[in-house]
Amino acid sequence: MAASGPSYLDFEQPIHEIEQKIEELETFADSTQLDLGDQIAQLRLLRDDLRRDIQSRLTPWQRVQIARHPGRPVAADYLEGAFTDFVELHGDRTFGDDGAIATGFAKLGERRVLVVAHRKGKTTKDRIACNFGSAHPEGYRKAILKMQLAEKYGLPVITLIDTPGAFPGVGAEERGQAFIIARNLLEMAKLTVPVICTVIGEGGSGGALGIGIGDRMLMLQNAYYSVISPEGCSSILWKTAEKASEAAAILKLTAKDLKRFRIVDEIVPEPVGGAHTDPATAVDTVREALIRTLDELEALETEQRLEMRYAKLRSIGVFLEDGVLEARRVEVGSTAD
Amino acid sequence: MFKRIRFRKKKEMPPGLFLRCPGCANMQYKQDVDERQQVCPECNFHFELSSRERIAHLLDEDSFTEMWGDLAPTDPLNFKAKKAYKDRIEASQAATGLKDACVVGTAELEGKPVAFGCTDPKFMRGSMGSVVGEKITRIIEHATEERLPLIFVSGSGGGARMDEGALSLMQMAKTSAALARMDQAGGLFVSVLTNPTMGGCMASFAALGDITVAEPKALLGFAGPRVIRDTIKADLPEGFQTSEFLLEHGFLDMIVNRGELRAKLAELIGFCVGEDGKIVKKPRRGAG
Known part of the structure; x- marks a missing residue:
């Protein structure tokens, strides 16, 4: 994948071709002073139609690819575009940063908050420094120390989840990856x-949940949000990582699926074609959703809100009791987007 | 190696008389292992116990009363690969006589009342889906409500059960949130880790004991050894992710042999409960 300029996923190739054509026409128009505005506008409309068409038929695996797109807005874009006055706080007071x-x-907006975000970086050097999230x-x-700091001063906590998973390594196990993630679940x-x-x-498994x-x-x-990566x-199922596409489909890991399971409360729409086609708009939509959600949460009494938080987690799951389906929280319906 | 293969081929050996110990890789008399609560007489390797065996070995005789035993799994994702989840459930149910991989209830331990639960490593590797998460949560809530010390024995090499997708993942959140409430109410959770406990189970309820003990030589960790090896492309250190490794790195209170577990747990609980054997009531700290 090219380090500079936009990169395209396989299924975006037809869009890429139209964009190349638009670029050619623009160059041609510039050099010849010909007015090709109509043709270019038409191509743009065609491109947008095509994007909508592709968007409406995205497979779960294609969504996973969009979620991993190198041009997709990452933590840094949100910290810059959705928030202001970000003051980074470093270190876990025990081992490192x-x-x-x-x-x-x-x-x-006007509110003081605490942000916790998986960081992926935008350049190769950044990405390595962030261990790819x-x-x-x-x-x-x-993360939990800073959240407890927010707790102390009454600041709402906003977390941005974007990780392929918690790191599976020797050091991570020596320092108790499982124990630390578990502790975060309890303390949050x-x-x-x-x-x-x-x-x-x-949303890579325990690393996301942490x-x-x-x-x-x-x-x-x-x-996407999944108990295990499609790969x-x-x-596990086919003894090869090459059936990730099938795996993505059976894992039911899309936003729509998670909403149906009542794990996700709200799906934030992305620009047609995915957040990478228009990062600024994507970031802005998230900002608006966060402000609106915070308005709603702050309108609730703390005790009521905490009961709701527990009740929501408490009710996730589908099982039979006395032979009767306990699926209060799952809407029956299609998972197609 | 060669000798062993020849040994296994001997025709006069009655089936089931010997078994191979995964710890020392030697053949052991099954009867010797049985008499030691499924512990290898040669290397002290602790074999996996079914929930039935665990209850028999650990709790006072006939003291266990099962709760919510009829909770049964469904197939919310309609999960089908080579084998359908539905079929795998049925096969596990037929093989174990259980509805799912977790048994919970109340019992006595050296006469002390306790809430008890365990995962069963023989049912889909003790993995946690909706039923396991729900039963663990219910027994945590019951223990909190009744001010009972909770003992939970984990044997969950399967972690969060893939076949129920994000619903399994969220059982980590559910069980941990219930433990948060128990903690705030002053409850006592003794987590007993057994071979193997990994992934989503290890990274949630199993790691949240007020007191955490493990059986010797158990495989305990977040990521599976194969995944780590593939990621770092190097061999793993000797004894990596064992009970002994976790004790050394500060994540366990102690390692206890299976034969001594009942007495040790009773002793530990004795330090933490009131005279009536129950959790001393405390006002809740903070909200929730």
Whole structure:
């Protein structure tokens, strides 16, 4: 994949071709002073139609690819575009400072908040420094420490989830990856300030959940959230990572699926074609959704809100009791988008 | 190696008389292993126990009363690969006589009343789907309500059960949120880790004990050894992700042999409960 300029996924190739044509016409028009405005406008309309068409037929695996698109807005874009006055706070006070999770104070509109975000980086160098968004125990410990700081001063917590998963490595196990993630689940459940979790890209299993317990869960339209990566699922089921596409379909990992399971409260729409086609609009839509959700949460009494938080988690799951389906929380319906 | 293969081919060996210990890789008399609560007499490797065996070995005789035993799994994702989840459930149910991989209830431990639960490693590797998550949550809530100490024995190599997708993942959140409330009410949760406990189970309820003990030589961790090896493209250190490794790195209170587990747990609980054997009531800290 090219390091500079936009990159295209396989299924975006027809769009790429039209965009090349538009570019050619524009260059031609410039050099010859001919007015090709109508033709170019027509091509643009065609491109937008095509995008809508592709969007309406996206498979779960294609959504996973969009969620991982190198041009997709990442934590840095949100910290710059959705928040203001971000002041980063470093370190877990025990081991180190994990680049895979950013934490700090920020303003969301007029409000003071605390942001916790998986960080993926935008350049190759950045991405390596962030370990591609795969956090170690010190990252999760940093996250909960800063959230508890927010708790102390009454600041709402906003988490942005975008990780392929918590890092599977020797150091991570030595420093208790499982224990630290578990502790985060317990401690986040105890926070009394409003907590909004938003899956902006990849929701990779326990690594995502480690900053994912809150009053509300938002999810971008093309983000995914899964108990295991499609590749991991594929290698368990078929002993090869190459059936990730099939795995993505059976795992029911799209925003629509998660909404149906009542795990996700709201799907945040992305620009047609995916957030990478128009990052600024995508970031702005998330900003508006966060402000609106925070308005709603702050209108509730704390005690009531905490009961709702527990009740929501408490009711997730589908099983039979006395032979009767306990599926209060699952809407019956199609999963197609 | 060669010798062992020849040994296995001997025709006069009655089936089921010997078994191979995964710990020392030697053949052991099954009867010797049975008499030691499924522990290898040679290397102290602790074999996996079914929930039935665990209850028999750990709790006072006939003291266990099962709760919510009729909770049964469904197939919310309509999960079908080579084998359909529905068929895998049925096969596991037929093989174990259980509805799912978790048994919970109340019992006594050296005369002390406790809430008890365990995952069953023989049912889909003790993995956690909706039923397991729900039963764990209910027993946590019951223990909190009744001020009973909770003992939960995890044997969950399967982690969060893939076949129920994000619903399984969220059982991690559900069980942990219930433990948060138990913690705030001053409850006591003794988590007992057994071979193997991994992934989503290890990264939620199993890791949240007020006191955490493990059986010796258990495989305990977040990511599976194969995944780690494939990621870092290097061999893993000797003893990596074992009970001994976790004790060394500060994540366990102690390692206890199976034969001593009942007495040790009773002793530990004795330090934490009131004179009536129940959790001392505390005002809730904070909201929720």
